[in-house]
Amino acid sequence: MNLRQLFLQHVAQTSTAPLALEIVKAEGCMLTDASGKTYIDLIGGISVANTGHRHPKVVAAIQQQLEAYMHIMVYGELVQSPQVQYAHLLTQHLPASLNSVYFTNSGAEAVEGAMKLAKKVTGRTDIIAFENSYHGSTQGALSIIGSEYWRNAYRPLLPGIQHLPYNSFEELSRINQQTACVIAETVQGEAGIVAPQNGWLQALRERCTKTGTLLILDEIQAGFGRTGKLWGFEHFNIIADILLLGKALGGGMPLGAFIADKKVLDAFTDNPVLGHITTFGGHPVCCAAGLAAFKVLLEENLFTDATAKMEYFINNLPHDKIIPIRSFGLWAAMEFDSFETCKKVIDSCIEKGVLTDWFLFAPNCLRISPPLTISNEALKKAAEIIGTAIQ
Numbered sequence: 001m002n003l004r005q006l007f008l009q010h011v012a013q014t015s016t017a018p019l020a021l022e023i024v025k026a027e028g029c030m031l032t033d034a035s036g037k038t039y040i041d042l043i044g045g046i047s048v049a050n051t052g053h054r055h056p057k058v059v060a061a062i063q064q065q066l067e068a069y070m071h072i073m074v075y076g077e078l079v080q081s082p083q084v085q086y087a088h089l090l091t092q093h094l095p096a097s098l099n100s101v102y103f104t105n106s107g108a109e110a111v112e113g114a115m116k117l118a119k120k121v122t123g124r125t126d127i128i129a130f131e132n133s134y135h136g137s138t139q140g141a142l143s144i145i146g147s148e149y150w151r152n153a154y155r156p157l158l159p160g161i162q163h164l165p166y167n168s169f170e171e172l173s174r175i176n177q178q179t180a181c182v183i184a185e186t187v188q189g190e191a192g193i194v195a196p197q198n199g200w201l202q203a204l205r206e207r208c209t210k211t212g213t214l215l216i217l218d219e220i221q222a223g224f225g226r227t228g229k230l231w232g233f234e235h236f237n238i239i240a241d242i243l244l245l246g247k248a249l250g251g252g253m254p255l256g257a258f259i260a261d262k263k264v265l266d267a268f269t270d271n272p273v274l275g276h277i278t279t280f281g282g283h284p285v286c287c288a289a290g291l292a293a294f295k296v297l298l299e300e301n302l303f304t305d306a307t308a309k310m311e312y313f314i315n316n317l318p319h320d321k322i323i324p325i326r327s328f329g330l331w332a333a334m335e336f337d338s339f340e341t342c343k344k345v346i347d348s349c350i351e352k353g354v355l356t357d358w359f360l361f362a363p364n365c366l367r368i369s370p371p372l373t374i375s376n377e378a379l380k381k382a383a384e385i386i387g388t389a390i391q
Contacts (some may be wrong), residue, residue, distance in 0.1 A: 026053035061292035075362025082287035103282025107220035108136025118181035186232035192362030193335035225303025230327035251293025306330035316383035348389035
């Protein structure tokens with residue numbers, strides 16, 4: 001049996017028709033399959049490869065850490081340099097109240113930890129999330145994602161969850177003194193790049209402050225320069241009580257985090273002791289990779305021209321053939337009349353050498369979220385291929 005057949009037989013499948021591309025190399029914004037065919041990567045591992053695939057400084061940091069140690073014990077009594085240095089650097093580039101980092105294995109685990117923390121700190125149990133939000137597939141995270149289509153098969157889920165319409169000012173009144181936390185994406189990703197209305201996030205922040213509710217901002221996709229600023233919330237002049245990170249946090253390695261004030265996160269240290277623990281969260285190799293990638297992001301200012309790159313990409317598309325595009329930084333949803341049309345375009349793009357896909361809550365939209373390092377030349381070529389695919 002060849003590798004593709006073994007993949008289909010022995011690796012758990014999450015759809016009835018996986019792409020099953022056999023990728024043997026990834027470099028920068030390019031992927032290469034087993035036949036030698038190359039693809040411009042417009043997915044970026046779903047906003048993971050913000051600094052490009054296998055950035056030399058990230059690879060070097062991984063190799064250096066491997067020479068020292070891999071896993072010893074992530075949480076407990078041991079001081080581990082990659083974890084400490086990364087937490088320090090992250091907090092230096094965040095508001096003063098976001099000064100303590102809890103590393104996890106993934107974004108979904110960061111969501112789970114933040115939900116626990118909010119309940120512990122406030123003594124409340126109710127949680128509010130938003131329609132068409134995505135926060136992960138674990139049981140707790142699944143309870144708060146904003147689509148009954150994905151939730152229904154796994155009920156019963158967590159009680160005390162309400163889903164409000166994103167961008168509704170009126171519905172914010174449902175946040176009250178029984179609400180432990182509100183969790184919101186700064187910009188909704190899987191809804192097809194839906195940005196908050198003017199003043200809405202500020203009104204959400206004010207309502208949470210008034211009711212003593214913790215505001216959790218999910219920047220698992222929106223963080224690390226994707227929106228054209230280092231953090232998505234910088235566009236809206238608000239500060240979360242808890243910030244969720246993942247995706248690009250690990251520079252291509254698995255890593256998530258939730259970040260809060262130390263006096264908030266200290267709630268996990270007592271009653272019970274070890275209130276939240278993990279075996280691999282904040283793994284030294286992952287933290288070394290993430291630290292190197294974050295330094296690259298900062299040193300090369302990769303996010304400062306994200307919006308300009310998106311404008312260049314859009315300007316090279318055949319406008320008369322394309323339905324509206326919603327974009328925010330180097331992140332966009334190209335909208336078609338149906339999933340069937342979108343899927344045909346995606347399949348044609350892949351055939352012609354551009355890798356893209358659709359959004360969970362907007363299946364009629366084509367995803368654009370390439371590495372922030374992508375060149376204008378590659379963007380122009382991708383735009384031309386998409387135009388040809390549409391025609």
